[in-house]
Amino acid sequence: MIDRIAPACRGVLVMVPFLALLAFGDAAARAEPAQLKSWDGPAPAFALADSQGALHALSTEPSAITILHFFATWCEPCREEFPALSRLVRRVGPSVRVIAISVAEPDLRVRRFLKTFAPEFPVVLDRDRATARAWNVSVLPTSFVLDGAPKPRLAAETSVDWDRFEPRDLLRTENKSASAR
Amino acid sequence: MAIDRRSLMATGAAAGALALAPRIARADSMFAPTPGAWRSFEVTTRIDILMPEGATQAWIPLPAMNAPDWFQPKGSRWMTNGKAHEAQSGGADLLHVEWAASEQKPYVEIVSKMATRDRAVDLTRPGKAAPLSDAERKLYLAATDLVPTDGIVKHTADRAIGLAKSDIDRARAIYEWVVDNSYRRASTRGCGTGDVAAMLKSGNLGGKCADLNALFVGLARAVGIPARDVYGLRIAPSQFGYKSLGANSEMVTKAQHCRAEVWLDSHGWVPMDPADVRKVILEEAPGNLAAKDAKVVAARKALFGSWETNWLAYSSAHDVVLPGSKTGKVGFLMYPQGETNGAQLDPLDPDNFRYTIRRKETTSA
Numbered sequence: 001m002i003d004r005i006a007p008a009c010r011g012v013l014v015m016v017p018f019l020a021l022l023a024f025g026d027a028a029a030r031a032e033p034a035q036l037k038s039w040d041g042p043a044p045a046f047a048l049a050d051s052q053g054a055l056h057a058l059s060t061e062p063s064a065i066t067i068l069h070f071f072a073t074w075c076e077p078c079r080e081e082f083p084a085l086s087r088l089v090r091r092v093g094p095s096v097r098v099i100a101i102s103v104a105e106p107d108l109r110v111r112r113f114l115k116t117f118a119p120e121f122p123v124v125l126d127r128d129r130a131t132a133r134a135w136n137v138s139v140l141p142t143s144f145v146l147d148g149a150p151k152p153r154l155a156a157e158t159s160v161d162w163d164r165f166e167p168r169d170l171l172r173t174e175n176k177s178a179s180a181r
Numbered sequence: 182m183a184i185d186r187r188s189l190m191a192t193g194a195a196a197g198a199l200a201l202a203p204r205i206a207r208a209d210s211m212f213a214p215t216p217g218a219w220r221s222f223e224v225t226t227r228i229d230i231l232m233p234e235g236a237t238q239a240w241i242p243l244p245a246m247n248a249p250d251w252f253q254p255k256g257s258r259w260m261t262n263g264k265a266h267e268a269q270s271g272g273a274d275l276l277h278v279e280w281a282a283s284e285q286k287p288y289v290e291i292v293s294k295m296a297t298r299d300r301a302v303d304l305t306r307p308g309k310a311a312p313l314s315d316a317e318r319k320l321y322l323a324a325t326d327l328v329p330t331d332g333i334v335k336h337t338a339d340r341a342i343g344l345a346k347s348d349i350d351r352a353r354a355i356y357e358w359v360v361d362n363s364y365r366r367a368s369t370r371g372c373g374t375g376d377v378a379a380m381l382k383s384g385n386l387g388g389k390c391a392d393l394n395a396l397f398v399g400l401a402r403a404v405g406i407p408a409r410d411v412y413g414l415r416i417a418p419s420q421f422g423y424k425s426l427g428a429n430s431e432m433v434t435k436a437q438h439c440r441a442e443v444w445l446d447s448h449g450w451v452p453m454d455p456a457d458v459r460k461v462i463l464e465e466a467p468g469n470l471a472a473k474d475a476k477v478v479a480a481r482k483a484l485f486g487s488w489e490t491n492w493l494a495y496s497s498a499h500d501v502v503l504p505g506s507k508t509g510k511v512g513f514l515m516y517p518q519g520e521t522n523g524a525q526l527d528p529l530d531p532d533n534f535r536y537t538i539r540r541k542e543t544t545s546a
Contacts, residue, residue: 051524053523074370104374106527106528107524107525107526108524108525108526108530108533109527109529109530111524112527127508127525128508128509128510129326138378138379138382138383139379139382139383
């Protein structure tokens with residue numbers, strides 16, 4: 001009998017190589033909430049529209065980190081995580097850029113969700129799951145933390161306690177690595 | 182106002198208002214569908230786009246599964262203030278309706294007629310089926326967007342079939358595995374998404390029919406047994422007294438249900454529905470029935486090889502491209518779909534979309 005895992009929504013989606021390939025011990029991981037693990041993988045490009053049609057994409061921002069947050073409106077843990085992401089944006093300001101990616105949901109359902117949660121970051125629509133597939137995501141919520149390159153450094157395929165997330169630690173580690181190179 | 186009756190076929194006396202009172206459910210709990218008399222139904226789907234924001238489109242599935250032994254579509258007619266035309270996409274029949282941005286109250290009403298009868302395949306006797314064509318075999322063994330047939334799906338299927346050799350034994354092993362390892366999750370929206378790989382990778386095999394029966398189909402395909410989902414709508418109460426397996430009111434807006442079939446060379450397409458076994462377990466009174474409960478045992482036995490056809494069949498199409506859509510394709514077409522000003526309406530929110538579906542039995546006395 002397969003164990004029934006309470007959602008973190010088996011959602012639409014799972015990061016295949018995720019747990020198997022992760023290596024712990026990096027300074028960046030130690031400074032983050034336990035849910036975030038070190039992650040070394042590609043950063044597939046995307047350009048996705050939000051519900052108003054504005055396009056959003058990954059970009060190089062040396063002084064900031066980017067959080068990609070894959071979610072669905074029907075996923076309870078995702079709904080609980082949204083306010084925490086907004087608090088993070090308010091707390092740390094421009095050193096963090098959050099892009100939330102709604103996976104395979106109708107535009108108007110997402111719009112209704114946004115009216116309730118009013119997030120302080122863009123929410124884009126991955127209507128055909130192409131971006132989720134490119135990022136090997138299949139459990140929702142899944143989040144990636146990217147450095148300014150942008151290169152993925154941390155990831156979690158569960159909810160993250162964003163109130164404990166300190167981007168300065170990650171940026172500091174990144175700068176240290178850069179000077180070592 | 183445009184009226185199109187191109188596809189309205191003669192329905193004889195059944196087209197009249199010979200609606201019968203719902204048949205009385207059998208008092209016992211034996212669930213054992215067998216082919217019997219044909220029943221006729223009329224299903225009316227009404228769509229009103231509540232808040233058009235510009236040019237608007239809708240795609241509505243039409244019941245078109247042509248299965249002379251158990252389901253006969255009798256055509257659809259419609260009335261709309263938009264421009265409507267029938268289309269086929271990936272094996273699904275649909276009505277595509279377009280409204281100009283100037284239309285403030287877009288609507289379409291579709292009346293579909295059909296005849297159904299219960300279905301059962303006697304697997305204890307040798308059958309005689311025309312062979313499946315190479316093209317069909319390829320189609321029904323192929324992976325789809327949401328149902329891969331390699332990786333964890335193949336691995337799970339191999340584990341489920343164990344040492345079973347014949348297709349029928351393998352199909353049965355997979356059926357039992359799905360019933361034993363999945364569960365019906367009441368909170369799943371609609372009928373679920375049918376993302377089989379995600380279910381297996383997460384280890385969470387909860388869901389509804391589009392999840393559990395897609396899991397069955399994916400596992401079967403992964404071990405080389407042609408299989409398919411059949412997407413449809415419950416349109417009548419169960420005559421076997423199973424409240425959970427019927428549409429118990431004339432309003433069937435939320436009664437979508439998909440089933441599964443496997444192809445056995447000896448018997449042709451064989452009906453299956455492991456998802457409904459889990460539905461019986463969860464929902465039949467008093468709820469959360471034990472696997473050994475008589476109602477569960479009867480349903481579990483019957484739903485490997487038979488269906489009660491108090492249900493209409495739209496199609497068995499996966500990955501349906503919606504013609505003219507800005508949002509691309511859907512994994513399956515079982516709910517009306519719509520877009521206004523390029524934004525996708527929520528098919529699982531009929532109250533805001535808005536749509537209703539009513540059924541009426543028109544079987545002659």
